[in-house]
Amino acid sequence: MRSELSEPTVYRLCVVLRILEELRSKQIVISSSELSKYTNTTAYTLRKDFSLLSGVASSKSGYDIENLIFCIKSKLDIGIAKYAAIAGLGRIGMAILNYTDSRIKGYDIVAGFDASVNKLETLHTDIPLYPAYDIEDIVRELKIKLAVIAVPADKAQEIALRFIKGGVEGIINFAPVIIKTDVDTVYIKNIDLVTEFNFLSSIVKTKGE
Amino acid sequence: MRSELSEPTVYRLCVVLRILEELRSKQIVISSSELSKYTNTTAYTLRKDFSLLSGVASSKSGYDIENLIFCIKSKLDIGIAKYAAIAGLGRIGMAILNYTDSRIKGYDIVAGFDASVNKLETLHTDIPLYPAYDIEDIVRELKIKLAVIAVPADKAQEIALRFIKGGVEGIINFAPVIIKTDVDTVYIKNIDLVTEFNFLSSIVKTKGE
Numbered sequence: 001m002r003s004e005l006s007e008p009t010v011y012r013l014c015v016v017l018r019i020l021e022e023l024r025s026k027q028i029v030i031s032s033s034e035l036s037k038y039t040n041t042t043a044y045t046l047r048k049d050f051s052l053l054s055g056v057a058s059s060k061s062g063y064d065i066e067n068l069i070f071c072i073k074s075k076l077d078i079g080i081a082k083y084a085a086i087a088g089l090g091r092i093g094m095a096i097l098n099y100t101d102s103r104i105k106g107y108d109i110v111a112g113f114d115a116s117v118n119k120l121e122t123l124h125t126d127i128p129l130y131p132a133y134d135i136e137d138i139v140r141e142l143k144i145k146l147a148v149i150a151v152p153a154d155k156a157q158e159i160a161l162r163f164i165k166g167g168v169e170g171i172i173n174f175a176p177v178i179i180k181t182d183v184d185t186v187y188i189k190n191i192d193l194v195t196e197f198n199f200l201s202s203i204v205k206t207k208g209e
Numbered sequence: 210m211r212s213e214l215s216e217p218t219v220y221r222l223c224v225v226l227r228i229l230e231e232l233r234s235k236q237i238v239i240s241s242s243e244l245s246k247y248t249n250t251t252a253y254t255l256r257k258d259f260s261l262l263s264g265v266a267s268s269k270s271g272y273d274i275e276n277l278i279f280c281i282k283s284k285l286d287i288g289i290a291k292y293a294a295i296a297g298l299g300r301i302g303m304a305i306l307n308y309t310d311s312r313i314k315g316y317d318i319v320a321g322f323d324a325s326v327n328k329l330e331t332l333h334t335d336i337p338l339y340p341a342y343d344i345e346d347i348v349r350e351l352k353i354k355l356a357v358i359a360v361p362a363d364k365a366q367e368i369a370l371r372f373i374k375g376g377v378e379g380i381i382n383f384a385p386v387i388i389k390t391d392v393d394t395v396y397i398k399n400i401d402l403v404t405e406f407n408f409l410s411s412i413v414k415t416k417g418e
Binding site: 007010011013014015017018019022023026037038039040041076077078082095107145146152153154157169170171172176177178180187189191192193194195196197198199200201202203204 | 216219220222223224226227228231232235246247248249250285286287291304316354355361362363366378379380381385386387389396398400401402403404405406407408409410411412413
């Protein structure tokens, strides 16, 4: 069904979905031009993206927000839980492990990993925890498809490879290195807040006086 | 001094800096090819970037890590504190307000803002807090140059404009909307984890069976 959607279209629909879910408690309909304002995408592009969905209801005043949320979620299979795991149970890892916010309920975090077996014994959580050397086996056994990596820089690439060998297809990497793979069926998103802060700071100085 | 550096070069140097700071406790020197592995940038490009710095010391075995950290920080003025502020004191906002990790000590967070005056009275922090309607005045008065926005979606654009009017030159936006500006002296980075998770989930399904 979804194979006809390009990655940029999928990304824009994810941005739109996020905004609709923020606005649903405040308004009932929204026009493509109002959505355009929030997403920095032209109303024309948004209407084109929506034309690829099924069952979208619109009137002169705009799109019905609840209907549009339903159509996007159906098309993107968001809300159908996918098994996820987290490696590296430091501050970021534990924050995500405990992030049970309903907005990411499409994820069922079924395993946490850490290299330190001693640390695993001190953590309190309902989610099963395993030593990092078990990653490949557990990922295969539990059919885990998504991984979050929050391990130290010099371990990140190796941990990513274990996840990929086990069958993971998507990785969000918070370690401050750029993880890469030759396997083009795996999507990797690298996110590092400290780098963003430093970059911003440098740019500000450059653009300032 | 730094005006000769392009934005991509500055960004790569920020990525390199972050990795060097992670590795400094484990090794003394690093080669451009090893750094290339961590940054997903060619060794040639890295050497070219480093040639734009002053005082870089290298030997056959590679670059001296402490020296390279010093050279990058000097060139990018990282470590010289810039005044920053945070708007929206919910979960993300408070986490960043309290994030006193030494790795971002280049930021001196001098103000927090929230639309709810009642909420401001219940928060305990050493950083001065102000109501959101004071943003423009306080930013101007304290010469704040960087802002972090963590307010609800429908307020983010308006809050950003107040910061920009006050004189802010860089914004990191965690609200789930794309903030934009016509002022080209302001750099805005939009970061939304839920969107990234949803996108990843959709892509995984697309690429999977």
